[in-house]
Amino acid sequence: MNENVMLYWIKNIWTKRERISNPQSLLVLDSFSAHIVDSIKRCFGEKNTNIAVIPEGLTSRLQPLDVSVNKSFKTKNEWMAEAVKELTPAGNLKKPSYETVANWVRDPWNAVDVDLIRKSFKCCGISNKHDGTENDWVFNYNRLGQGNQPGDEVETPSDDECGNEEDKEGETDDEYVGEEGKWMRKQMKNMLMRKRKWMRNMLIREKKRMKRENTKKKRMDMMMNTKITMIKEQITLMYGMIDRWL
Structure with missing residues (x-):
């Protein structure tokens, strides 16, 4: 995503959406740089x-997608296991086809409840009634109503897990998962x-900047x-000359 892609999206996708009654629209965005540059703001104003x-x-608390919708994608780890793991002549992993990727996205999207989307906007304080009743x-x-079901949990690896997959007994977690799971863990x-x-x-760049500022x-x-x-020395010298001559 960059500024040009964002401008294209505004002109060819966002503005093509049918407005119900109010000509003014509200769009909630994260603070990604391509969302908040002056050219993007002007285009939205137009x-x-x-x-x-x-x-x-x-x-994670104010964006409806992160609050609810993305959960359908993040908790279905098996979608990547469906990839055809073919290798290129150079030994690299072959990219899946567009059709395969489209199927990966379609299945979890079809599992999203429309009512859940409406509720997530209210939980984020976006579409609530102005009279305070919501x-x-x-x-x-x-x-x-998205309590985690057994098997749905997605754990974020700690720094130690990212740097070293061995446990205290010298075994690896990969011994307990299939080939698809290993491939998925490697990508993550x-x-x-x-x-x-x-x-x-x-962090390093910020420390260097602060050091330069301090220097x-x-x-x-x-x-x-x-x-x-x-200046003090000159004043002292001047007073000395005055005392000498006067």
């Missing part, structure tokens, strides 16, 4: 669309490792102190 940007780190929906995710691990590396690099401030303070000292 299309009578108001945007509400979710602060970073709060999409305020008790906000952040009340129990109303979604690679994704998490890339994410962790990106976050580590961001610059110290240098400015040193220059200022030097100038003050020189």
Whole structure:
């Protein structure tokens, strides 16, 4: 996703949606950079669309997709196991066909309850009535009725699990899952490792920036102190000359 793709989406998909009565629309977006650049904001304004940007780190509580809809995709780990794991001549994993990917997306999407989508918007405080009668929906995710069923849980590997798959007895978790599960775990691990590396690099860059700022401030303070000292010396010298001649 980038700025050009976002502009294309606004002009060719978002504005093609049929409006019911109110010409103004509200679109809730996360804080991804391509969503909030000036050109995107102007384009939304031209299309009578108001945007509400979710602060970073709060999409899991304020974005309806993350609150409910995405669960149908994230909890069905077996969808990747259906891939035909063919290898290229170079030994790399062959990409699945568009038809296969479309089927992966279609099946969990068909399992999404339409009423669940409506409820998720209320839990995120987006479509609630203005008279306050639905305020008790906000952040009340129990109303979604999405209690985890046995086998539905999706655990996020810890840093130790991402870096080392061996347990205390020297065995690996892969011994207890099939080939499809191993392939799935490998893909998830690679994704998490890339994410962790990106976050580590961001932290390093921020530390370097702060160090540069501190160094610059110290240098400015040193220059200022030097100038003050020189001025004091000149004043002292001037008073000495005045005392001598007067």
